[in-house]
Amino acid sequence: MPPPEARPNARPVSARRARTRQRLLDAALEVFAEEGFGRSTVEQVCERAGFTRGAFYSNFTSLDELFLAMWERRSAHMLDDLRAVLADVAPDGPRAALHAALAAVPVDDAWYRVTAEFTAHALRHPALRRVMAAREQAILETIMPVVVAALSRAGRRVTDEEALGRALVAVHDGTSVQVLMEPDSASVRNQREQLFLHVLDAYSAPSEHAASPVPVTPEEPQ
Amino acid sequence: MPPPEARPNARPVSARRARTRQRLLDAALEVFAEEGFGRSTVEQVCERAGFTRGAFYSNFTSLDELFLAMWERRSAHMLDDLRAVLADVAPDGPRAALHAALAAVPVDDAWYRVTAEFTAHALRHPALRRVMAAREQAILETIMPVVVAALSRAGRRVTDEEALGRALVAVHDGTSVQVLMEPDSASVRNQREQLFLHVLDAYSAPSEHAASPVPVTPEEPQ
């Protein structure tokens, strides 16, 4: 076992190579978002990144491989951001925590498009599907401790952590499309937030030591 | 108003032409599901349908146009099915109605992939986005009367019809991915159903004339 190298088969990647890969991945995100993955070409990505196709084939073997690398990097970043925000902020209640979390995971048009296509892509390729399922699991493990803690502080005990986690992810995904489809509708955004609160409420019960039941959803703006 | 013709600018489509279009649309659905829209070619669709490219260009001007036509036809069919099922079945309670509805809108792998890509596609093209938003509206108008009626029979009054409708659609979309990502997990399916019931509960209140509050979610299987 070679001592310093972290991963077994990790070649010593030069700084130069790393920079090139970075720029290619960044360019790919933009191109995929604009053109769609299937309609994108190696040339488009290279042109956007300021390289020739030679650089591409020296770093990746196919667009598929690049697509996976790009998606993994970007979604890992988002997960880190989310983790950081949720760790720093000490929310006073579910509502505050929700706002912090929603701010950390903004509804991003371009990223949504890419993710939607990657999902479809992954559903066709079992290996990719497993990658995505693992990421989903990581998301749950990241957000749930904080969600549970925030609800606890609000006098509510989570009954089924896994179910709540999946529900939150599903609501996030499902409502994101709606917001993007009607970007100018404030009521869609409000209803999204309300739905989150309802779900938090439904999957938690008043703590024993709480004097009186404290519902998550206090007022209902309309 | 011309008596038999439904639409004003509808050319007299020959039966022959209609058949050809049908077969092309059917083939397109299959090809798009397998290859992805962006990766599909006119040739693939034609080969699958048993035509040459000449037939295609005689019926459509581009793959984009075919994609739209295919999506509209298929989603209109699904909406009709849903309407029929919901109209026929006289459910005794929310749970029964939910099962009927979920049976009418099965989680279909191939169709999900196509829809996901069409959504991404539509988000890039305002005209298509409007088409999709309109369909979404139609879905709401179809399911909501029945949902309201079923809940009413269960002694519950819907407080905000629009919000409930959007919530149901969001939950459907969001949980469908989860089911497809982990097709063998029974708990994911159960949690999906539970989430639906929770949402029905959250967006309705006990009717005045009801003797005692009747929550939608009676038992909780796990």
Added chain:
DNA sequence: TGTACTCGATACGTTCCTGTATCGAGAGGA
């Protein structure tokens, strides 16, 4: 049955993209 016209098949030229093989600049180590 005859005739006109629709509509799918065939053929063509063009454009775009792919993947590889080779070369040379320059980064990195001694």
Added chain:
DNA sequence: TCCTCTCGATACAGGAACGTATCGAGTACA
């Protein structure tokens, strides 16, 4: 500073898909 070897640029050949122009079978209608 010199030397080595990595890595991106360049050039090449092949192939895939596009859109159009034209033709002829067979359909529809009188």
